[in-house]
Amino acid sequence: MKKLTLLLVVMATTLLASPVFAAPDDIHKGKVTFARTVGGYTYLKVREADQENWVASVPLEVKVGEEVEYTGGDVMSKFRSNAMDQTFDAIRFVSRIHVVGRDATPAVKSGMPADAAHQGVAAAKGAGTPGVPVAIVRPRNGKTIAELFADKEKLKGQNVLVRGKVIKFSKNILGKNWITLVDGSGKAPDDKIVAVTAETAAVNDVVTLAGVLKTDVNLGSGYQYKAMLDEVKLTK
Numbered sequence: 111m112k113k114l115t116l117l118l119v120v121m122a123t124t125l126l127a128s129p130v131f132a133a134p135d136d137i138h139k140g141k142v143t144f145a146r147t148v149g150g151y152t153y154l155k156v157r158e159a160d161q162e163n164w165v166a167s168v169p170l171e172v173k174v175g176e177e178v179e180y181t182g183g184d185v186m187s188k189f190r191s192n193a194m195d196q197t198f199d200a201i202r203f204v205s206r207i208h209v210v211g212r213d214a215t216p217a218v219k220s221g222m223p224a225d226a227a228h229q230g231v232a233a234a235k236g237a238g239t240p241g242v243p244v245a246i247v248r249p250r251n252g253k254t255i256a257e258l259f260a261d262k263e264k265l266k267g268q269n270v271l272v273r274g275k276v277i278k279f280s281k282n283i284l285g286k287n288w289i290t291l292v293d294g295s296g297k298a299p300d301d302k303i304v305a306v307t308a309e310t311a312a313v314n315d316v317v318t319l320a321g322v323l324k325t326d327v328n329l330g331s332g333y334q335y336k337a338m339l340d341e342v343k344l345t346k
Contacts, residue, residue, distance in 0.1 A: 149193025180207035256296035307342035
């Protein structure tokens with residue numbers, strides 16, 4: 111437990127100065143005040159409440175004045191876009207975005223730019239996102255992700271087994287790899303779990319994880335986990 115606590119404290123400090131970190135999965139809604147599609151991405155400035163935020167997605171047909179809803183993805187700090195000829199203090203490459211009242215499909219996928227700043231960060235593709243079923247068979251003597259969250263107080267500190275699909279893989283953060291897993295069970299935000307491991311995986315891999323369930327983990331700066339897996343061993 112002390113080892114995990116030290117890792118998380120140092121990681122929290124590192125994330126604040128890191129070029130990339132996972133964005134909270136809350137649903138955001140705002141009015142577009144700038145929109146430009148260039149270099150394979152649509153760059154948007156979105157006004158939400160009393161602030162404006164930069165977001166980017168796969169090419170999206172949207173006009174200034176329209177409203178968009180978006181969620182998930184990764185935030186880059188001090189990101190340089192040569193296509194835009196601009197350096198962003200912070201910009202979110204969203205996982206899902208749609209135009210309110212015009213786009214009937216509320217799940218437009220996005221990915222991370224293919225440059226050195228994004229190496230080791232993989233964005234989700236295909237199944238494993240809200241509204242897209244994932245056919246995952248529960249491992250023998252294992253738990254679903256929904257069960258891990260439902261029984262987290264009873265299971266905390268115990269070794270548990272879970273199988274799911276990798277929707278995100280962040281490599282070598284303080285010598286550890288961070289996996290986000292879904293199995294089609296549970297309701298957002300408790301439909302995915304983060305696992306810390308020394309092993310590797312690829313986005314879209316279906317893997318079985320064995321690890322210690324930790325609960326109520328707080329990294330600071332708004333990054334909190336109701337449940338996560340530590341000391342994980344991975345089997346594809």
